[in-house]
Amino acid sequence: MTAQTYLFTCLKDNFGVLLHDPASGATASIDAPEAAPVEAALQKTGWTLTDILVTHHHADHTQGIGALKAHHKCRVVAPRAEAARIADVDETVGEGDTVKVGALSGSVIDTPGHTAGHISYFFPADKIAFVGDTLFSIGCGRVIEGNPEMMWNSLLKLRALPDDTQFYCGHEYTDANIRFARTIEPGNTALAARAEEVKRQLAAGKATIPATIGAEKAENPFLRADNAAIAKSLGLSGSPAWKVFAEIRERKNRF
Numbered sequence: 001m002t003a004q005t006y007l008f009t010c011l012k013d014n015f016g017v018l019l020h021d022p023a024s025g026a027t028a029s030i031d032a033p034e035a036a037p038v039e040a041a042l043q044k045t046g047w048t049l050t051d052i053l054v055t056h057h058h059a060d061h062t063q064g065i066g067a068l069k070a071h072h073k074c075r076v077v078a079p080r081a082e083a084a085r086i087a088d089v090d091e092t093v094g095e096g097d098t099v100k101v102g103a104l105s106g107s108v109i110d111t112p113g114h115t116a117g118h119i120s121y122f123f124p125a126d127k128i129a130f131v132g133d134t135l136f137s138i139g140c141g142r143v144i145e146g147n148p149e150m151m152w153n154s155l156l157k158l159r160a161l162p163d164d165t166q167f168y169c170g171h172e173y174t175d176a177n178i179r180f181a182r183t184i185e186p187g188n189t190a191l192a193a194r195a196e197e198v199k200r201q202l203a204a205g206k207a208t209i210p211a212t213i214g215a216e217k218a219e220n221p222f223l224r225a226d227n228a229a230i231a232k233s234l235g236l237s238g239s240p241a242w243k244v245f246a247e248i249r250e251r252k253n254r255f
C-alpha cells in the first residue's frame, strides 16, 4: 500500500478526495466539486495539488476546476467524450488508458450511463477505485444520459474489480440507499448488518465510504440484478439482468 487518500465533504453531500503519492509528492483531486474545501484539504494534509482527475461533466464535480488550476497550475485529466463540456482540460482519456499521479498508475474504465462519457479510475497496485456517480455505496447514479442496459454494463465492469477494492464515490447517499435497498431485499442479513454499521458511522460524524466491492456485491441491489431471487421477487424471472436493473432503478427513482 503506497497511495494515501484524504476524504472530505464538499457542497451539501458531495465527497471530495485527494490521492497522494508519498514517493513523488504528487497529489490528485478526484473531481473538483468546489475549490475552497479542496484548498482546505491541501492545507490540512500539507500536500501540493498536481492533478485533477475528472469523472464526468456535471457542475457538482467540475465547478472548482478553474480556481484550482489558476492557483496550482495543475494538470486536468477528463473523459474524452465529455472534454468539450469541461473547462480547462489538458488531457483526455478513455477505456484502457493509463493515468499517472506521480508513481501511482491508474487505469481508465469507461462507465457510461449516468452521463454518456462518464469514466472511473482504478489504481490496481493499491486497489483503490474512483467511480464518480456511477456506483454509490448500496446504490448507483441516476441514468440520465444513457440507458439502463448501458448503466448495468458499466456496473458489471466495476463489480469485476477485486473484492478488496476500496471505492470512492461522488456522494454521501448511503443511508437513504440502504432504506431503499431493504425494500428490495428485506431478508438480506449482510445488508441489515451494514445498516447498523452505517448508523454508527453517521452518528459519529464519519463518512460511510470507502466501501469495498466485495461487500457491495453482497449488499447493493443494483449490483445484484442478476440474482435469481431478486428477479423473482420483482416478477421478472427469466428477464435479462439489465431489465431487472432497470426495474430496481425505476423503483428507486420513485422511492
Ligand SMILES: [Zn+2]
Pocket (backbone or CB within 6 Å): 056, 058, 061, 114, 133
Ligand atoms: Zn453527476
